[in-house]
Amino acid sequence: MDELSSSYLEKKIAAHMVKDDSGYMFVFQRANLSMQDRLELQLIHEADDALQRHIEVTEDEVQIRVNPPASFFVFSRAREKNVIRQWVSSYQIVKKIRNHQLTRLMLAVCPENIVFDSSMSPYFLHYGVRDSLPPYEQDQDMLFQETKATISALVDGQHSFEEYLLYHQTLKLSNEAQSILAAGTWDELSTIIQSRIDALEKEEKAFVHIPEKKWKTARYTLMGTMIAIVPLLFFTIYTLFISQPRNTAYVESGESFLTQKYSEVIDRLENYDPRKMPYVVQYELARSYVTYEPLEGAARKNVENAITLQTDSQYLLYWIYIGRGENEDAIDLARIMEDRELIMYGLINQKEQIKLDDRLSGEEKETQLKEVDTELIQYKKEKEELEKQLDEQEGQNLEKSDAEAEAKPAVKEEVEKKESKDSIKTSDEKEKSKE
Numbered sequence: 001m002d003e004l005s006s007s008y009l010e011k012k013i014a015a016h017m018v019k020d021d022s023g024y025m026f027v028f029q030r031a032n033l034s035m036q037d038r039l040e041l042q043l044i045h046e047a048d049d050a051l052q053r054h055i056e057v058t059e060d061e062v063q064i065r066v067n068p069p070a071s072f073f074v075f076s077r078a079r080e081k082n083v084i085r086q087w088v089s090s091y092q093i094v095k096k097i098r099n100h101q102l103t104r105l106m107l108a109v110c111p112e113n114i115v116f117d118s119s120m121s122p123y124f125l126h127y128g129v130r131d132s133l134p135p136y137e138q139d140q141d142m143l144f145q146e147t148k149a150t151i152s153a154l155v156d157g158q159h160s161f162e163e164y165l166l167y168h169q170t171l172k173l174s175n176e177a178q179s180i181l182a183a184g185t186w187d188e189l190s191t192i193i194q195s196r197i198d199a200l201e202k203e204e205k206a207f208v209h210i211p212e213k214k215w216k217t218a219r220y221t222l223m224g225t226m227i228a229i230v231p232l233l234f235f236t237i238y239t240l241f242i243s244q245p246r247n248t249a250y251v252e253s254g255e256s257f258l259t260q261k262y263s264e265v266i267d268r269l270e271n272y273d274p275r276k277m278p279y280v281v282q283y284e285l286a287r288s289y290v291t292y293e294p295l296e297g298a299a300r301k302n303v304e305n306a307i308t309l310q311t312d313s314q315y316l317l318y319w320i321y322i323g324r325g326e327n328e329d330a331i332d333l334a335r336i337m338e339d340r341e342l343i344m345y346g347l348i349n350q351k352e353q354i355k356l357d358d359r360l361s362g363e364e365k366e367t368q369l370k371e372v373d374t375e376l377i378q379y380k381k382e383k384e385e386l387e388k389q390l391d392e393q394e395g396q397n398l399e400k401s402d403a404e405a406e407a408k409p410a411v412k413e414e415v416e417k418k419e420s421k422d423s424i425k426t427s428d429e430k431e432k433s434k435e
Helices: 008-013 038-046 082-098 140-155 162-169 175-182 186-208 211-256 262-269 279-291 297-305 312-325 326-339 338-355 362-434
Strands: 018-019 023-029 052-057 061-067 114-116 122-123
Touching: 008 114, 008 162, 023 186, 038 052, 038 061, 082 122, 082 186, 114 175, 140 162, 140 175, 140 186, 162 338, 175 186, 211 279, 262 326, 279 312, 312 326, 312 338, 326 338, 338 362
Parallel strands: none
Antiparallel strands: 018 023, 023 061, 052 061, 114 122
């Protein structure tokens, strides 16, 4: 058996409700019941002949088994039926409650206590017996509220039964649920339900009904057509609203670049991802941004000379990111290129950006600025150490060059002396040879 979780019905009747393959079982503790004799419960057999009920009384428990026919289904299945059937069933629930004649049998109205037959007629699984089995009394006001909440859960279903019952005044409700829960009398509730049924039947008559086979054929034909059209439609939309405007922007930005209207280049391309731009467009945009960068003297000249049509794309992207204020992306690229100067320039820009960011609190600014300063100090220190090493190496090379310069005359003198001696020796040998 699969035990149901604690429900509204279990709390209301102080019993344990169990569902298995053949039906339902309600288990009551005798110590909690007002029942004196098991014969008091026989009245239950007079309710809903379609449901078979078996009562077993032990020393400690009262067990009531309810076996609905196999064709019956639970409340959640009724929610899957079409809308008109749901409203008709709601009307039948109200009618069944209003026509209840057995005054000693107490109604408990909630979704878990209702099952439906194939015509969507409702049946109650459990009834209380006055002074014997809970619920012992019939609170008419609560019965009315439970009925409205049950019907709302059936025809609307945006919230649970207990939410409709307990919290409907604070819930966001549909028009149908509002009208149901606002009903003040049984007659008013019946009228609301009947009006909705009439409106739905009128709408139903406006529809054209065709055979199911014909409908399926038309449906699959339409689906096949849609499958064929959707890619073409997507391509058309992409071309008209994305590809064509982007290509137009590329062409117009190129024209602006040739006439040195760099601000127009920036404006035309500001909405496009630079990583997806053609290389030439990246070059033009990078040059345009560099034009407005606060670089001076040799620094500007070096950067402008470095940006050519042979420059690495990452270098172009770096200056585009810098120009757009996307300093973190620029710093990441500089790290990939392992360019200390570019990293430091990006950090300096990021520092200024943090100072001007009004969205950050004073504490957040202080924390982020401290992180940037720490990294800047580290890179400056590395730069100074590298420059020091280069200076030392340059000094060593200079000393070596001076030593070589001093050594060259001495070597030359020795060579000349040796050549002179060799010349004299050769002359003497010639004279001896003549003699």
